[in-house]
Amino acid sequence: MDAQRRVRMLTLFATALGSALAFLDTTVVIVALPRMEEDLGLGLTGQQWVILAYSLSLSAFYLVGGAIGDRIGLRTAFVVGVILFALASLITALAPSEAVLIAGRAFQGVGGAVLTTTSLALLRVTWAGQAGRAIGLWTSLTSVATIGGPPLGGFIVQTVSWRWVFAINVPLAVVTVALALAGRGESERGQGRATLDLVGSSLVAVALTGISFSIVEVRERGLEGVLPFLVVGLAAATAFVAWTLRARDPVVPPSLLRVPGLVSANLVTFVMYAALSAQLLFLPVYLQFLGYSPIVSGLVFVPPSIGLILLAPRFGRYADRNGPRLPIACGAAAIGTAVLFLLPASSRSDAWIWTLACVSLMAIGLPAIVAPITAAALSPAPEDLAGVAAGLNQIVARVGGILSVAAIGAIAGAVFTGNGSFGVDTPFDPAATGAARDAGVTAFHAVVICISSLAFAASALAALFLRGQRQRSTPSSVRSATLRSNPPA
Structure with missing residues (x-):
């Protein structure tokens, strides 16, 4: 194996394993929540914060993590992120109280943001003109963990302890660091940014935390309850623009x-991930509303995950050679069509056939999108801003998801109450009968239309604005100093 291929493959395996750790902590922890509650007496609010602490710090530090990578070197920052994540996992595993557990989860989010952002940027730089293929392979490998992680987590929780769900991250992090260091190229170094913008980075973190928290919590706390956080978040966002x-x-x-190409790729990302995030949340909820068990409802995402494993590298390679326009536009249209298959699913007896049709088409549409859209958002950026470009893309995807879940949830609630007052505030209560159940089905139809509309909008945007041919010149020779109005001396 030649030196360049060795560096690429070791980097691929290191970034896939590291990112899989961060992704799994978003899902596996849900399996462990009941045992955590028994052990530490979390209560409902505590359980919510176990999830929120990780999600909010993850969102807030994406851009900061990318900027750190551009300053000290992407591989170095990736290793630092993995180590932070491992230390935070150890704190969480040993947590003696609710406060320490939640603090550990927030610390995990910081490490997870640094390692996931720099992993994508590192792939883009290491694989250069084959970024689409690399991200496709990365997606394929992390999807294996997505399928196998929750069952493995459930087995660990049931047979050993919930604490080992976090403790197991430590030895896996050691392997990740070893792979990353072994794959270091001879010419790798810091990308040469003169400074790390601590003021701007801090303002980004405060803005995203305040705004994201407000969006997530507004339905539970009301506008008055989240208003201080929203004001702080918006003020920080305004200050960030002025500072920039x-x-x-x-x-x-x-x-x-x-x-x-950078803004258009992020615009498509925003709209597409708004659709995907809403689909991820509402489909399992609706299937349980129709009478399926949580386990069966969770299995609906196995076919799309298998599709990612098998097809994501192929679509990524196609985008490298021919541009991202066609696969993203067709993939988004396929998902928009797939979601519409759920409209006839109004009872437990007929839901399975329509759900199967939906997820089968998604298994083709999703891999056509994921690798090409990420590569499209990273490839136009200069190498020494690859970390910032990756962080920006991660933030755009997550904010799109948060906004769509909040907005579509509000629409579903409005449609539900508009069909009558049933004394409950959720349209998808599995115990609902009669008119309340019919109103829940109608509310889900509104959800389907919203998700499908977003997917078709993403398809149209991709067809209009993304490249339809291979990028002939790479921006690797362009330095970040050329993009600054006042470059540092």
């Missing part, structure tokens, strides 16, 4: 957004 326009070396150079 006057800072000498801002975390996101404004001119970066004028790089051809």
Whole structure:
């Protein structure tokens, strides 16, 4: 194996394993929540914060993690992120109280943000013109963990302890670091950014935390309950814009957004992940509403995951050679069509056939999107801003998901109550009967239309704005200094 291929493959395996750890902690912890509650007396609020602490810190530090990677070197930052994640996992596993558990989860989110953002940027730089193929392979490998992780987590929780769900991350992190260091290329170094914009990075973290928390919690706490967080978040966002326009070396150079293809790829990402996030949440909830068990409802995402494993590298390679427009536009249209198959599913007896049709088509549409859309958002950026580009793309995807879940959930609730007052505030109560159940089905129809509309909108945007041919020149020779109005001396 030649040196370049060795570096690429070791980097691929390291970033896939590290990212899988972060992804699994988003899902596996749900399996462990009941045992955590028994052990530490979390209560409902505590259980919610076990999830929220990780999700919010993950969102807040994506861009910061990418900026750190651009400053100290992507591989170095990736290793630091993995180590932070391992230390946080150990704190969480040994947590003697609810407060320490939640703090450990927040710390995990910081490490997870750094390692996932720099892993994508590292793949983009290491694989250069084959970024689509690399991200496809990365998606395929992490999808294996997505399928096998929750059952394995359930087995660990049931036979050993919930604490080992987190403790097992430590030896896996050691393997990840070893792979990452073994795959270091001879010419790798820091990408050369002169400064790390601590002010801008801090404002981003505060803004995303405040705004995301407000969106997630507004239905539970009401507007008055989240208003202080929203005000702080919006104020930080405004201050970030003002700071970016006057800072000498801002975390996101404004001119970066004028790089051809970058904004359009992130726009498609925002709309597409808004659709996918809503689908991920509402489909299992609706199947349980119709009478299926949580385990069976969770299995609906196995076919799309298998599709990612088998097809994501192929679609990524196609996008490298021919541009991302066709696979993303067709994949998004396929998902928009697939979701519409759920409209006739109104009872337990007929839901399985329509759900099977939906997820089977999604198994083709999803891999056509994931690798090409990520590569499209990263490839236009200069190498020394690859981390920031990756962080920006991760934030766009997550914020799109948060907004769509909140908005579509509100629409479902409005449709439900508009069909009558039933004394309950949820349209998908499995115990509902009669008119309340019919109203729940109608509310889900509204959800389906919203998700499908978003997917078709993403398809149209991809067809209009994304490249329809291979990028002939790479931006690797363009340095970030050329994108700053006041480059540092």
